[in-house]
Amino acid sequence: MSVAEQHLKTGPAKADAVEYHVDAAAFEQDYLKPIHKVGTISSLLLTFGMFLPAILLYLIYGHSPAWSSIATGFALAMTYAFPFYISEPIAYYPIVGNAGWYICANVGNGSNLRVPCGLVAQQVAGVKEGTREGELVSAIGISTSALISIPAILIGALLINSIQQFFPEWLLSAFKTYLLPSVFGAVWGQFILRGWKYAPIAVALVYIPMVLKVPGAWNILIAVLGTMLVGWAMLKFFKIQA
């Protein structure tokens, strides 16, 4: 009986109890190569897509903003977005892998939707993040979430008025205020189970900058890089593994 068949029969008694081994050469040639090809082309098409509304507005209605106001607006926008351009790939890429990152970067909703779905798929499969096996499983979870969310958002936008009438106000308010904190809490609980030894240092590295009123994206960067550094030191000097 293969490892995979054994796993299917009994299920992963513990998340890391079953070891899978993906052939490295096949992974590069048969999986990563086509993923990069489609991912890069899609990213280019979506980069163009970001300009499409402004282009259509100009072509159909003849309206375009002045260059000076574009420069001012762009500078204001970047003060908010730029730190996230740095912190998100550092934090997300190691766990979501290549396909997962293409989707996080281009389709969005990384923290509240893509990572939780990738994580659940990894838990169901009993594989670790940061491995080839973890990357494959995460790709399944994250792609699935995108394939559901994209049509759901389209339907939601078309039926926006009915949605407001169909759901009671208290439920809409619960979703708007409390679902996201609950998603983050539930995912955090999972990560604590998988790497409890890093949690105290991560919390300290989050809380101290928060008290010092460090802007959010920089706070994330400090916490991520600081925790990674401590994790590296624990592995190197005390042989403590993830």
Place this chain on the structure above:
Amino acid sequence: MDWKQIANEPWIWIAGLYTCVVGFYMSFYFLRKARSFMHQQGWTPQQTAKMVRGAAITSIGPILANIFVMVALAIAISPGFAFQREGVGVGSVFTELAQVSNAAVAVGEKFGDPSFTLKGFVLAVLIVNIAGWGWNVEGIFTRYLGKFRQKVTGGDEKLLAVIAACGMIAVFSYYTVGNAIKGGGLLAATLASVVLSMFLFKLADWIKKPGLKEWALGISMFLGMFVGKIVGG
């Protein structure tokens, strides 16, 4: 012409559909490729189907939340613009509204009051979209992220696992602690979801019901949300 007249015309729906079709195809291709490669490597179709099911269950809550929150954006701007932003390349509604406000400031107007005109809207359409431009460009260079990581870690599998675990614990510590310290319903929602999620995943191991893991995150987030609502009102 008033900006609200053109904000929900077909052009914005067409722009939204374009990004959705590309995003959908990319995701579909990745799912198909990952599954077929895993089947070649010894996983069974039933196993990959379980992963798909787990992710689908987990995605229900956040997607519903996105749709509900999108209502606010649709009311503020238009359903078409909300769809174009939320379908693919989404930022949070707060971010989107902040970026519209930034665009209004750049043309000397204020979003949300009568001073906001077509001039502000035209700039907002461009700015809100190109604010997310950096992520798309990072997407183009994804292949180099792997090489960069390989260079930093020297290909050490144990170190790669440490880096992945530390990165995610740190990111979600930020979001969780950030909500918890606000107290009230947010603290209750956070605590309930943390404890429930840990308990349900451990329970799946204890009672040897791995299928429970497919539901654990979804159940934890919904119950956490209701606990938050009950406590916070």
